[in-house]
Amino acid sequence: MQLIQRLFREHPESVGESYLEHLFQASYFGVRMLAAGLACLLHAVLPCVFKTTGRTAISELHTKMVLHRAKHRD
Template sequence: MLDRLFTDHPRSVGESYGAHFLVATRFGTTMIGAGLACLIHGLVPGLFKTTGSRAIGELHDRMVTHRRR
């Protein structure tokens, strides 16, 4: 059970648990930051005009570029 929860998925993408933790944490913090920027942009449209879309593009590129088949 614990193996399935903690190591099956990281192993399926060619990462150790620790490496996957770091990658997922970076993705998560980037998404949180971009989300906050989007909320602020909603209130003040002149701020953070490209932050959300740029973050999405960068995350997509990182995920696709580093994907192991």
């Protein structure tokens, strides 16, 4: 049982989330990063498209993560 606790609950609880909340948050971040990464690859080939998509995604995700963690600590 302690292994289950460590594998599935320790980290989510350390950031103030249940397992399911963490699953959805981490999935959102992953999908958002994949989409931004694809936009960056397209921008590499066609510099006229997605000029700020990567920067915007990084900024938004950073803000969301930092604000969430700060709220959890308070």
